[in-house]
Amino acid sequence: MQGQPAPQSKSETSGNPLERMSHLLHDDMKKVNDLILNRMESDVAMIPKLAGYLIASGGKRIRPLMTLAATRLYDGQTTRPFALAAAVEFIHTATLLHDDVVDESAERRGHPSANVVYGNQASVLVGDFLFSRAFQLMVEDGSLEVLRILSAASAVIAEGEVLQLSLANDISLTLPQYEKIIACKTAALFAAATEIGPIIAGQDPAISAMLREYGFNLGMAFQIADDVLDYTADQDKLGKTVGDDFREGKLTAPVIYALQVADEGEQAFWQRTMEDRIQREEDLPRALEILKKHKSFAKGMDLARSYARQAQDQLKNAPKGDLRDLLIELASFTVDRTY
Amino acid sequence: MQGQPAPQSKSETSGNPLERMSHLLHDDMKKVNDLILNRMESDVAMIPKLAGYLIASGGKRIRPLMTLAATRLYDGQTTRPFALAAAVEFIHTATLLHDDVVDESAERRGHPSANVVYGNQASVLVGDFLFSRAFQLMVEDGSLEVLRILSAASAVIAEGEVLQLSLANDISLTLPQYEKIIACKTAALFAAATEIGPIIAGQDPAISAMLREYGFNLGMAFQIADDVLDYTADQDKLGKTVGDDFREGKLTAPVIYALQVADEGEQAFWQRTMEDRIQREEDLPRALEILKKHKSFAKGMDLARSYARQAQDQLKNAPKGDLRDLLIELASFTVDRTY
Numbered sequence: 001m002q003g004q005p006a007p008q009s010k011s012e013t014s015g016n017p018l019e020r021m022s023h024l025l026h027d028d029m030k031k032v033n034d035l036i037l038n039r040m041e042s043d044v045a046m047i048p049k050l051a052g053y054l055i056a057s058g059g060k061r062i063r064p065l066m067t068l069a070a071t072r073l074y075d076g077q078t079t080r081p082f083a084l085a086a087a088v089e090f091i092h093t094a095t096l097l098h099d100d101v102v103d104e105s106a107e108r109r110g111h112p113s114a115n116v117v118y119g120n121q122a123s124v125l126v127g128d129f130l131f132s133r134a135f136q137l138m139v140e141d142g143s144l145e146v147l148r149i150l151s152a153a154s155a156v157i158a159e160g161e162v163l164q165l166s167l168a169n170d171i172s173l174t175l176p177q178y179e180k181i182i183a184c185k186t187a188a189l190f191a192a193a194t195e196i197g198p199i200i201a202g203q204d205p206a207i208s209a210m211l212r213e214y215g216f217n218l219g220m221a222f223q224i225a226d227d228v229l230d231y232t233a234d235q236d237k238l239g240k241t242v243g244d245d246f247r248e249g250k251l252t253a254p255v256i257y258a259l260q261v262a263d264e265g266e267q268a269f270w271q272r273t274m275e276d277r278i279q280r281e282e283d284l285p286r287a288l289e290i291l292k293k294h295k296s297f298a299k300g301m302d303l304a305r306s307y308a309r310q311a312q313d314q315l316k317n318a319p320k321g322d323l324r325d326l327l328i329e330l331a332s333f334t335v336d337r338t339y
Numbered sequence: 340m341q342g343q344p345a346p347q348s349k350s351e352t353s354g355n356p357l358e359r360m361s362h363l364l365h366d367d368m369k370k371v372n373d374l375i376l377n378r379m380e381s382d383v384a385m386i387p388k389l390a391g392y393l394i395a396s397g398g399k400r401i402r403p404l405m406t407l408a409a410t411r412l413y414d415g416q417t418t419r420p421f422a423l424a425a426a427v428e429f430i431h432t433a434t435l436l437h438d439d440v441v442d443e444s445a446e447r448r449g450h451p452s453a454n455v456v457y458g459n460q461a462s463v464l465v466g467d468f469l470f471s472r473a474f475q476l477m478v479e480d481g482s483l484e485v486l487r488i489l490s491a492a493s494a495v496i497a498e499g500e501v502l503q504l505s506l507a508n509d510i511s512l513t514l515p516q517y518e519k520i521i522a523c524k525t526a527a528l529f530a531a532a533t534e535i536g537p538i539i540a541g542q543d544p545a546i547s548a549m550l551r552e553y554g555f556n557l558g559m560a561f562q563i564a565d566d567v568l569d570y571t572a573d574q575d576k577l578g579k580t581v582g583d584d585f586r587e588g589k590l591t592a593p594v595i596y597a598l599q600v601a602d603e604g605e606q607a608f609w610q611r612t613m614e615d616r617i618q619r620e621e622d623l624p625r626a627l628e629i630l631k632k633h634k635s636f637a638k639g640m641d642l643a644r645s646y647a648r649q650a651q652d653q654l655k656n657a658p659k660g661d662l663r664d665l666l667i668e669l670a671s672f673t674v675d676r677t678y
Contacts, residue, residue, distance in 0.1 A: 042498055042501075043498070044498045044501045044502045044505065045505070046501050046504070046505050047497075047498065047501055094467075095467075098463050098464065098467060101459075101460075101463060102459075102460040102463055102464060120440075120441075120459075121440075121441040121504055122501060122504060124437050124440060124441055124463055125437065125441060125497050125500045125501045125504065126497070126501060127467075128433075128434075128437060128466075128470070128493070128496075128497040128500070129494055129497035129498060129501065131467070131470065131493075132490055132491075132493035132494035132496075132497055133494050135474055135486070135490035135493070136487075136490045136491060136494060138490075139483055139486045139487045139490050142483055144478055144481055144483070147474070147478045147486065148475075148478045151471055151474035151475045151477075151478050152471075152475060154467070154470075154471035154474070155468055155471035155472050155475060157467075157471075158464050158465070158467040158468035158471055159381055159382070159383045159386065159468060161464045161467070162381075162383045162385050162386055162461060162464045162465060162468065163383045165385070165460055165461060165464065166383065166384070166385050
């Protein structure tokens with residue numbers, strides 16, 4: 001396999017599966033990171049400044065890592081995944097920039113968000129630039145199939161975001177509607193990121209469909225767990241404020257489960273806090289109490305775990321080895337992490 | 340030529356060159372419009388609603404018309420330009436949606452702008468959707484060359500917008516900086532729209548380069564004339580408020596020319612109104628007076644006219660016929676129009 005890690009002091013068996021996969025694919029990821037930095041350049045100084053602010057702020061690069069891993073399962077040599085993994089990260093970064101403008105976010109990954117530092121206007125436009133640059137990288141690669149997959153994913157992400165906006169602060173949101181939203185806004189890009197791996201590696205459609213399903217289910221598990229962690233995580237490790245979704249009145253799995261069994265008083269509580277968005281200081285503790293009482297976090301994690309298992313099932317027939325083992329572990333880790 | 344207009348009451352020789360070209364390519368444009376309406380559809384109801392609001396609000400569809408015309412100069416039969424012309428219009432519409440958010444515009448084409456009616460959030464996201472959909476249309480067409488040209492144009496548009504934002508309200512803006520901004524944010528898409536025509540028609544690179552130059556210079560002429568008309572147009576015909584650029588402190592050709600010869604009092608006036616953005620009711624009339632005194636509108640129109648002539652020069656070797664004549668006339672009309 002190309003990108004065999006050079007001998008390093010850190011053992012390959014330490015850390016969580018994401019860290020170990022980053023370690024295993026270290027040389028490949030270095031090339032992706034170099035491309036990311038290189039291709040966000042522009043004569044217009046504000047573009048690399050703003051893009052670099054977000055890109056350097058400690059993202060896990062999980063999506064480009066997925067593209068690399070899905071390629072390296074089948075081809076240890078090809079250099080094609082570097083540019084396409086960078087394109088995937090650019091699409092993700094563009095959506096983060098636009099998301100933070102749409103959500104009026106104040107923080108991202110424990111730092112003031114780009115829209116706060118550079119303004120909404122620059123965030124919208126630099127997002128547009130990164131999105132265009134992603135397509136330029138794909139065009140340079142030259143695969144219409146990859147272009148088809150990632151342009152479709154981009155359209156679906158935007159649809160998911162608009163759907164979320166249309167249904168914001170609506171406590172009648174159903175679990176299937178919630179799952180539709182996260183399937184679009186999160187799982188679609190994970191699915192595309194892994195689907196293109198076997199395509200790059202010249203595998204047939206059944207293989208890329210299998211990796212697509214892996215990525216889709218991993219993305220679902222990842223987002224649902226994230227939405228539970230928004231209430232339950234250790235504040236310092238989360239890199240954002242616990243209870244953000246509650247304060248924004250964003251309905252996610254835990255509250256949807258709690259609403260399914262809410263008595264009249266609780267119904268009125270969710271109505272006031274999430275739909276009418278009238279909140280007092282004591283409301284978040286009360287929300288946490290109600291959510292715990294109804295086992296809403298456990299139910300959310302069960303849902304996440306069922307997606308994680310579906311992700312793992314897809315890899316039964318993938319080539320055996322460290323990479324497959326790590327991808328399987330990663331699905332478990334996604335739901336078992338505490339931050 | 341495919342798309343020979345059916346007999347209609349309106350004579351082909353009436354109207355301005357844009358109207359006559361729309362008439363000549365009426366059947367083709369109908370197919371483009373159908374595709375535009377069809378492909379902005381989505382399960383997420385807000386998307387066609389918001390996109391349709393802007394798309395139905397009376398845009399001139401000049402960019403898709405350019406793609407059609409540049410194709411039909413060389414090929415009267417191919418159906419390929421329909422989807423690609425729709426893609427060009429989607430890219431343009433996406434940039435308008437994002438522009439209006441960035442500029443906090445209240446009006447567009449004489450109607451309240453989409454961000455006012457549907458909110459900034461939806462405008463950003465529906466712009467993203469249309470942009471993605473544009474790439475999907477291009478991928479369906481399957482030309483990597485067209486994808487290369489339009490993804491590069493999209494990146495350049497975003498760069499131009501960020502550059503404009505970086506230099507906003509800066510009265511030291513030079514004419515070359517202004518020309519760089521409009522080359523990116525306006526002329527780049529005109530250039531791409533016409534360049535892809537001969538490519539669709541299977542012509543060699545010298546021909547597409549020629550049409551690219553036509554489109555680029557037409558776009559420059561169009562934008563400079565637009566920037567003059569922002570001060571001089573008949574309010575009712577303009578479809579937006581006269582003096583918008585002045586009120587926003589947006590430096591364009593007329594003010595840049597006036598600043599080149601400003602005395603100390605005028606310098607202080609532009610400093611206060613455009614850079615410090617402290618404006619009183621009597622400032623717009625005074626600005627108009629200064630601009631007229633220094634022949635800034637005439638200078639702006641001379642600059643626009645020189646670009647229009649460069650556009651026309653490109654068509655010397657284009658196939659003779661009604662379409663070539665109209666494209667030549669269009670360049671003149673772009674600078675001679677009064678609205």
